[in-house]
Amino acid sequence: MSTPSTTFRVFYPDTNTVTALNLFDATGAALTPQTLVDGADDPVGFKSKVVTFAAASEPLLATPTFSNPAAPVSLYLTRDDAGTFKKVLDETVFDAANPGRPTASATSAQEWRLYEVLSNVGGVKTYGVMAPSEPVAIVKALGKDPITGEPRLGNDILVRWTGLVADRAEIEADIEDIVDPQGYLPFATTNVTTYAESSVGLSLLQVNSQIVPQNGLTHLVKFRVRYNIDGDISAWAETSNVMVSYAMPSPNAPASFNATLLRDRMDDIPDVIKIEWTKDGTVPGDGIEVYAYDFLDKKHTVYSSNGIETEARIENVSRFIVQDEPPAVQRPYRFSIVSTNISGKSAETAAPAPLNITSKVKPVTPLTPDEVAGTAREVDYATLKAEVFADVVTALGALPTEGSAIVSATVDKIILKIKDVVMKGGSVDLLDFGVMAAKWTNERLARNPSTGEPIVVPPYRNLGFSPSIGFKTGTKNGAILTDAQAKAL
DSSP states (O other), X not given: OOSOEEEXXXXXXXXXXXXXXXXXXXXXXXXXXXXXXXXXXXXXXXXEEEEEEEEEEOOOEEEEEESSTTSOOOOEEEEEETTEEEETTTOOBOOTTSOOSOOOOOXXXXXXXXXXXXXXXXXXXEEEEOOOEEEEEEEEEOOBOTTTOOBOOSEEEEEEEEOSOGGGEEEEEEEOTTTOXXXXXXXXXXXXXXXXXXXXXXXXXXXXXXXXXXXXXXXXXXXXXXXXXXXXXXXXXXXXXXXXEOOXXXXXXXXXXXXXXXXXXXXXXXXXXXXXXXXXXXXXXXXXXXXXXXXXXOEEEEEEEOSSOSEEEEEOGGGGOEESSSSOOEEEEXXXXXEEOSSOBOOOEEOSSOEEEEOEEOOOOOOOHHHHHTOOOOOOHHHHHHHHHHHHHHHHOOOOTTHHHHHHHHHHHHHHHHHHHHHTTOEEEETTTEEXXXXXXXXXXXXXXXXXXXXXXXXXXXXXXXXXXHHHHHHHHTSOOOHHHHHHO
16 A cells, blocks of 8 residues: 555456445544546556545555456556556556556455555555464375274374464475475464454464375475465465375275194193284285184284295294193184385184194192101291190190190280381391391482483381391201301300
8 A cells, every 4th residue: 555645546457347435544443535437548458536635544445346247357446646656566667568466455344454564665555465473284194084983094184373263374384305396385274263263363274185195104284374365465384394194095805814733732832823814905904913812812913924925934922821730621712914105004814723722831839858858847927826735835844724825925026126126216036037127328319210201219117038047058958957056066
């Protein structure tokens, strides 16, 4: 727009006729002309309307009414500068042979807000469209189908920026040169913000098509956005690089699959299974995975390959079921296969019948010499107290009726007293037995196993036991020794 004036002229191609004009200033306010008449001496191929105002005005936008609304034409709003017609947006002289960009028309409630003063020299203003600010590309997978639960191919790609009137924006994307040697390419978009939302500075467009190849690979993409108001464009505003992947469709399942038991497990000699498959002839995928289902129906991956082979041998499938006790029992295993590619897997193709494979048995721990001799015993607390009472009776003879309770309570009190002393940081030295004592660990630096973050482990009290020389030597020699006897040895 230029300096205020009372006289303007609107030129337009003569393939249509303007019957009325609504004019607006740079703030979006309506302007009412004093007169609106047909112009004279129009350039070849053009008609015009002469607009006059009672006072100097600065019209910026114009909404025409055409005699043939189905064939609208471009408008060129100019200022009459001493007989020279200058376009109000950029102050360039109107040339009918090369008219350049048309004047924007106020077709939306906020379109006028996209214009800003680019220069103001000597009171002459030149207007242009402002560029979007701080654009950001948001890329996320489409997720799973809410009904079938199957993954949906593609991405939801949104471009957000600080700016107004999202439906006047254009989006282009530049994919890495390996895919897109042409640089930026335009893409159709859908406006997902209302005028109320964009009026506070937030605009959001959704890209309507996938812009990277459907090959499951990750591509580096940069987007850019600009405003276009009937050919009056802003500068481009670029996003940072984003990573975009478009998953491949899942391959077809193998056409056939068979599993044969070549050798059953025999003690420590593992089983051997032969598997054979035929790939789908149309969409075979890049590889295969083979699964075994044990008799508890737990699934195990037992083989995978990205090669060209169509058969393989698998060992030791029965390792997944280990019996606690012999004899070994045969268990049924079901086998299946899927085709794979970089993005997903096919449905499973099952082998015709399960295979009965002998389970592995836990190895038996050999007996110690004490267990062979029958001297090794496992004594619980109640048995210990009963045997102590019997030994007391043997040593002292008959006890009163409450003797059993007294011995039992005495053993309990001894144990509790040891715990009491040690829990408070002390130690108990039992002659010919050993020392039970509290031991403090120092503060130390460690790492959280979940996050890897460094953490400080505070000092804490722990329990230590040091057997006496008599207890240690007697256990080694298979005898009950006092400390003095052990030292003599």
